[in-house]
Amino acid sequence: MDWQGWLSLGLTFSTLLVLLSTRLSPHLVLVASLTVLSVSGVLSPSEALAGFSNPGLITVAAMFVVAAGLHASGGIDLLVNRFLGRPRSIFSALVRLFIPVIPLSGFLNNTPVVATMIPAINAWSRRIDIAPSKLMIPLSYGAIIGGCLTMIGTSTNLVVSGQYQALTGEEGFSIFAISAVGLPVAAVAVLFMLFFLPRILPDRREQRPFENMREFTLEVAIDPDGPLVGMSVEQAGLRNLERVYLVEIDRRESIVTAVPSEEILRGGDRLVFAGETEAISDLLRINGIVSSINREKAPLAEDRAERRLVEVVVSQSCSSIGETVRGSRFHDRYGAIVLAVARNGERVAGNLGNIIIKPGDTLLLEARPVFVSRQKYNKDFLVMNDLDTVQPRHKKAVLAWGILLVLVAAAGLDLISMLNAALIGAGAMLATGCLSVSQAEKSLDLPVLITIAASFALGAALQKTGVAAILAENIVLLSDGKPWLLLILTYATVSLLTETITNNAAAVIMVPIILAITQQAGLNPEPFMFAVMMAASASFATPLGYQTNLMVYGPGGYRFADFMRAGLPMNLVVGISTVTVLLLGWQLEI
Numbered sequence: 001m002d003w004q005g006w007l008s009l010g011l012t013f014s015t016l017l018v019l020l021s022t023r024l025s026p027h028l029v030l031v032a033s034l035t036v037l038s039v040s041g042v043l044s045p046s047e048a049l050a051g052f053s054n055p056g057l058i059t060v061a062a063m064f065v066v067a068a069g070l071h072a073s074g075g076i077d078l079l080v081n082r083f084l085g086r087p088r089s090i091f092s093a094l095v096r097l098f099i100p101v102i103p104l105s106g107f108l109n110n111t112p113v114v115a116t117m118i119p120a121i122n123a124w125s126r127r128i129d130i131a132p133s134k135l136m137i138p139l140s141y142g143a144i145i146g147g148c149l150t151m152i153g154t155s156t157n158l159v160v161s162g163q164y165q166a167l168t169g170e171e172g173f174s175i176f177a178i179s180a181v182g183l184p185v186a187a188v189a190v191l192f193m194l195f196f197l198p199r200i201l202p203d204r205r206e207q208r209p210f211e212n213m214r215e216f217t218l219e220v221a222i223d224p225d226g227p228l229v230g231m232s233v234e235q236a237g238l239r240n241l242e243r244v245y246l247v248e249i250d251r252r253e254s255i256v257t258a259v260p261s262e263e264i265l266r267g268g269d270r271l272v273f274a275g276e277t278e279a280i281s282d283l284l285r286i287n288g289i290v291s292s293i294n295r296e297k298a299p300l301a302e303d304r305a306e307r308r309l310v311e312v313v314v315s316q317s318c319s320s321i322g323e324t325v326r327g328s329r330f331h332d333r334y335g336a337i338v339l340a341v342a343r344n345g346e347r348v349a350g351n352l353g354n355i356i357i358k359p360g361d362t363l364l365l366e367a368r369p370v371f372v373s374r375q376k377y378n379k380d381f382l383v384m385n386d387l388d389t390v391q392p393r394h395k396k397a398v399l400a401w402g403i404l405l406v407l408v409a410a411a412g413l414d415l416i417s418m419l420n421a422a423l424i425g426a427g428a429m430l431a432t433g434c435l436s437v438s439q440a441e442k443s444l445d446l447p448v449l450i451t452i453a454a455s456f457a458l459g460a461a462l463q464k465t466g467v468a469a470i471l472a473e474n475i476v477l478l479s480d481g482k483p484w485l486l487l488i489l490t491y492a493t494v495s496l497l498t499e500t501i502t503n504n505a506a507a508v509i510m511v512p513i514i515l516a517i518t519q520q521a522g523l524n525p526e527p528f529m530f531a532v533m534m535a536a537s538a539s540f541a542t543p544l545g546y547q548t549n550l551m552v553y554g555p556g557g558y559r560f561a562d563f564m565r566a567g568l569p570m571n572l573v574v575g576i577s578t579v580t581v582l583l584l585g586w587q588l589e590i
Contacts, residue, residue: 001465001466001467001470003466004040004041004461004464005465005466005467007036007040007465008037008042008458008461008462008464008465008467009462009467011033011036011037011458012458012462012467012509015030015033015052015509016497016507019505021279022129022348023448024381025136025317026315026317026451026505027151027231027446027447027448027450027451027454030136030202030454030455030457030458030505031450031454033454033457033458034048034049034454034457034458037050037457037458037461038457039422040262042459042461042465043460043461043464044463046577047457047460048457048460049453049457050456050460051281051452051453051454051455051456052453054159054162054163054164054166054453054456055162055165055172055417055418055419056158056159056160056161056162056165056172057158057159057162057449057452057453057456058229058419058423058451059152059158059162059224059419059422060155060158060159060428060448060449060452061417061444061449062422062423062425062442063108063109063152063155063158063425063491064109064443064445065423065426065429065430065435065440065443066108066403066407066422066425066429066445067108067109067113067443068429068435068439068440068442068443069403069426069429069430069434069435070108070401070404070429070434071091071200071435071438072393072399072434072435072436072439073252073393073394073396073397073399073400073434073435074081074285074394074396074397075397075398075400075401075404076100076104076113076117076228077120077397078397078398078401079100079104080098083095083096083099083100084096084120084124086127086128087128088373090130090134090198091194091198093096093128093130093134093135093139094134094135094193094194094197094198095194096575097121097135097138097139097148098142098144098190098193099140099243099332101113101117101142101146102142102143102145102146102186102190103146103149104143104146104540105144105145105146105147105149105151105153105429106146106147106149106150106153106182107152107153107404107583108153108404109154109155109397110144110146110147110153110154110262112142113146114139114140114143114289114500114548114551115145116554117139118139118223118551118555121135121136121139122555128142130203130269131202131203132555132556132557133201133202133203133204133557133558133562134198134201134203135556136552136555136556136558137197137201137549137558137562137563137566138193138197138201138309139548139552140546140548140549140551140552141189141193141197141280141540141566141570142190142193142462143548144537144538144539144540144546144548145185145186145189145190146186147537148178148181148182148186148533148534148537148538149178149179149182149183150178150179150182151173151174151176151178152175152408152411152418152422153182155448155504156503156504156507156533156537157173157178157288157533157537158418159452159504159507159533160506160507160529160533160536161173161529161568163456163459163508163512164511164525164529165357165514166456167459167460167463167511167512167515168455168515168525169299172417172418173529174407174411174412174418175411175412175413175418175421176412177530178530178533178534179346180581180585181530181534181581181585182534182579184581185534185574185577185581186284188573188574188577189570189573189574189577192569192570192573193294196569197566199449200565200566200569201562201566202446202558202559202562203558204556209331213351215445216483219585220270220271220283220289220290221268221269221270221271221289221290222266222267222268222269222271222272222288222289222290223267223288223289223290224268224285225267226267226288226289226290226388227287227288227467228265228286228288228289229265229266229267229288230264230265230372231264231265231386232247232261232262232263233259233261233263233265233500234262235262236265236288237286238271239261240452241273241283243560246271246272246273247270248264248271248391248492249263249269249271249272250269250270250272251268251270252268259309260433262342262349267500269529271289287394290308290547298357299414299537300533309469310364310365310367310371311362311363311364311365311420312362312363312365312381312382313360313361313362313363313381313382313551313553313554314357314358314359314360314361314362314363314380314381315379315381315382315445316359317379317380317556318357318359318380319333319380320333320357320380321357321358321359322356322357322358323356323357324353324354324355324356324357325353325354325355326353326354329356332444334365334367334374334380335367335371336365336367336371336375336475337365337367338363339374340363341355341357341361341362341363341364342361342362342363342364342554343358343360343361343362344557344558344559344560346454348361348425356513360543360553360554360560361554362553362554362555363381367521379445379447382547382551383455392433393433393434396432396433396434398430399432399434400434403425403428403429403432403434404425404566406425407421407422407424407425408421412486421494424433426440427508441529450506451504451505452504452508455504455505455508456508458508458509459508459511459512460510460512462509462512462513463512463515463516466512468512468513468515468516468518469519469520471513471516472514473520474488475489475517476511481521483521483523483588483589484583484588486521487524487527487528487531487579487582487583487588488579490517490528490531490532490535491531491534491575491578491579492506492535493510493535494506494510494531494532494535494536495536495538495539495571497509497510498535498536498537498538498539499541499542503537503538503546506536507532507533507536510532511529511532514528514529514532515528522589522590523588523589523590524586524587524588524590526586527582527585527586527588530578530582530586531579531582533580534574534578535575535578538570538571538574538578539571539577540563540567540568540570540571540574541563541564541568541570541571542560542563542564542567543558543560543563543566549563549567
């Protein structure tokens with residue numbers, strides 16, 4: 001092996017070590033690796049940057065926009081509201097939860113699906129008297145499993161397909177190519193979650209960490225052209241809301257206090273509620289309610305437009321991790337003030353300035369409006385509660401569903417490629433007004449896209465220098481040439497990497513090695529690619545392994561050990577199911 005090979009091998013191990021042992025963002029680490037490979041001449045500039053033009057990456061970006069269009073139009077809410085209902089047991093509640101979440105995640109990025117569901121599940125859990133801790137982990141796990149049903153369900157599947165196409169020159173996988181694996185595995189995983197997760201998950205019904213602090217006033221308005229005009233307060237469903245109560249109605253010429261249930265709503269009415277900060281997003285998702293038409297003066301308080309209470313979860317890549325609230329100079333760095341910190345579902349007591357910030361902490365912040373827009377790009381925090389939530393465009397919900405169904409049908413019938421279907425779908429969402437250009441821009445998760453694109457360079461270097469072939473040869477010797485053992489080793493290796501580094505990086509680094517293994521041993525590469533896809537997505541054991549796990553960490557009031565108890569068995573169930581399906585359904589040897 002020449003110096004280029006040793007450099008590529010050393011750089012691969014160095015990248016893995018840095019991702020495992022530091023808090024540096026994966027996209028920064030992988031861009032640094034790309035730079036070394038390009039500057040050293042191991043890869044030409046076009047080879048180093050090939051990932052940025054890969055069809056898989058562009059398809060991922062377009063699907064971010066499609067998912068945002070369905071979310072912004074209220075299309076997800078339309079489906080969710082039809083299925084949740086009023087179950088009488090945890091078992092039936094989980095069934096109702098999985099019915100919308102798993103299919104949705106099969107065709108949309110699961111992050112917006114989970115983001116939409118979290119406030120809905122919080123309110124629903126109180127209405128049906130089931131602890132959120134019994135529902136939030138199943139919400140995340142269901143979304144992850146749903147992403148394995150199709151090639152567009154998760155960015156990892158698209159990335160693996162794109163890299164397979166680039167390295168082999170073969171056509172990429174069709175939209176439902178992985179469904180033959182994903183469907184039986186999903187069935188087994190759902191049965192496990194229905195029968196075992198209710199026993200494993202804790203029942204934590206304690207008061208929310210910020211319950212007392214988050215008692216403040218909210219203001220919304222009645223849409224003059226909406227369906228609530230002419231309805232009574234009772235008919236509109238505004239009398240018995242779970243987390244807020246109606247204080248008064250401001251009609252400009254008069255104010256109605258102690259609002260009676262039979263009071264008729266008029267277009268332009270400003271409704272003042274008292275309750276939790278989180279509830280403003282629920283109110284704005286009701287068809288017929290819009291943001292307040294007059295923000296010059298806030299209800300019952302002054303200068304509300306100059307401040308906002310925001311609840312966020314600290315992400316693994318946050319630059320303030322390990323520092324105290326005071327030592328991090330939080331206000332100077334983010335333009336926000338920390339009002340309270342919760343950890344493992346409990347409010348952290350003591351001197352606020354001396355609290356050390358950790359991944360998964362839930363922070364209640366007072367911030368200016370620009371804070372939220374900045375975090376769409378910085379990714380230091382996952383914004384769980386934004387008071388300035390843009391109300392859905394309910395009239396576009398059915399149209400958004402139509403666009404998604406046409407997109408899936410066109411790709412599924414091989415009328416057009418997945419790339420073209422995704423691009424047309426994204427353009428249609430914008431052209432029809434299902435979402436704004438600003439919302440489309442914010443939906444593009446740049447760190448994820450850069451991570452994917454930059455990691456292609458590392459995979460290309462491993463193949464070009466022959467390192468992948470050498471590693472493959474040794475792994476084939478280690479397995480004694482047994483195809484079934486190679487398949488198990490493939491799944492186990494990718495699964496372990498996924499729990500420690502990002503799922504996309506784990507997949508892209510392993511694909512050239514797995515392809516070299518199948519070539520060396522004369523094996524069918526397709527089942528091995530499916531094993532990589534499933535293993536890279538099936539991350540259940542820690543809240544940090546997958547973004548949706550981190551999103552439900554705070555709202556569910558979980559501790560780290562809760563994920564270990566539920567996630568390790570889930571990893572085993574999904575892993576055994578996947579390998580079994582692949583061994584039974586595919587011929588490993590050519």
